[in-house]
Amino acid sequence: MFCLAGGSLLLSACSPHEEAVEEEPYTWQPAYATLAAEGKLKDRVKQFYAIFDKCELCPRRCGINRNAGEEGFCQAPKQVMVYSHQPHFGEELPLVGNNGSGTIFFSNCNLRCVFCQNYPIAHEGWGRKISDQELAEMMLDLQQKGCHNINLVTPTHVLPNIVNAARIAFENGLNLPLCYNTSGYERAEVVKLLDGIVDIYLPDFKFMDGAEAERYNLAEAYDYPQKTKQAILEMHRQVGDIAKDERGIALSGLMIRHLVMPNRVAGTEKFVRWVADNLSKDTYVNIMAQYRVEFKAFEYEEIARAITSEEYVEAMEWAKEAGLTNLDERSLAQFELHRREID
Numbered sequence: 001m002f003c004l005a006g007g008s009l010l011l012s013a014c015s016p017h018e019e020a021v022e023e024e025p026y027t028w029q030p031a032y033a034t035l036a037a038e039g040k041l042k043d044r045v046k047q048f049y050a051i052f053d054k055c056e057l058c059p060r061r062c063g064i065n066r067n068a069g070e071e072g073f074c075q076a077p078k079q080v081m082v083y084s085h086q087p088h089f090g091e092e093l094p095l096v097g098n099n100g101s102g103t104i105f106f107s108n109c110n111l112r113c114v115f116c117q118n119y120p121i122a123h124e125g126w127g128r129k130i131s132d133q134e135l136a137e138m139m140l141d142l143q144q145k146g147c148h149n150i151n152l153v154t155p156t157h158v159l160p161n162i163v164n165a166a167r168i169a170f171e172n173g174l175n176l177p178l179c180y181n182t183s184g185y186e187r188a189e190v191v192k193l194l195d196g197i198v199d200i201y202l203p204d205f206k207f208m209d210g211a212e213a214e215r216y217n218l219a220e221a222y223d224y225p226q227k228t229k230q231a232i233l234e235m236h237r238q239v240g241d242i243a244k245d246e247r248g249i250a251l252s253g254l255m256i257r258h259l260v261m262p263n264r265v266a267g268t269e270k271f272v273r274w275v276a277d278n279l280s281k282d283t284y285v286n287i288m289a290q291y292r293v294e295f296k297a298f299e300y301e302e303i304a305r306a307i308t309s310e311e312y313v314e315a316m317e318w319a320k321e322a323g324l325t326n327l328d329e330r331s332l333a334q335f336e337l338h339r340r341e342i343d
């Protein structure tokens, strides 16, 4: 039995002793439902697949024909490749809720950092090729398992497949927010095409300085800060700040992740100021403490160690000084722990 309150769906059972709540129509629906009702979703699929003819999905702009089987920097084929799909409980609490975030890990990556924690999947392409129909079935399976969203991890290079799969899944009952979980290395022009399809944007903002982005990516990405800023501004224009239901579960909005790195490599101070000055002070920001020396990071002296408690506390203090008011709950708990560590 569903309880309805304030237009949001509560999945807990109503007690027979509770006063009957006058039913209101359930109003929330994912963005793509509106686009489909307007008859525009199929056209958007065609627009995305046309980009494969001369792939410029991301700032690498390889210009190769993926529809004809060519592969660009990301090494992704035309057919989508997936490593795994499952409910995930390690994401931000508004995504995880009670039943987990419905995570789909895509193989390959258009950025490729030297400290990648998922390098077998992102760099080496572990995973299997599936059809758009099978991808749609994965989305429906995650919904069936009770997940609160479809969390698309590293989605940029397979956007045509994702949009087509979302269309198929919607036609078969999908009714969850799509969460676009990206490295941030995006073209704003392409993000614009996602307007009305994605409900939750979850970009990283990894580097504020082009020289650092160039140094710590296998194929230099000097333009990373500039491209990521443009993309995040467009994401915020589309979905605004995070909106949640009565259970605290995210329905839509922008959530930004920033990983604190050793020796101030990530430019955290600049990052929090940029968010405060260019987005909203209420932007959901997760300042992450879990940097690990992975993959090739041990070859780079500056990032060949974990961060210190002092570095994490400094990062969180910058965020507070910048006036950010919607910091991730677990990051605030980490802040307290690290602060006690150095007191």
Ligand code: SF4
Pocket: 055, 056, 057, 058, 059, 060, 061, 062, 063, 064, 071, 072, 073, 074, 075, 076, 110, 156, 157
């Ligand atoms: S998605 Fe891949 S092939 Fe397309 S432009 Fe980016 S790196 Fe190149």
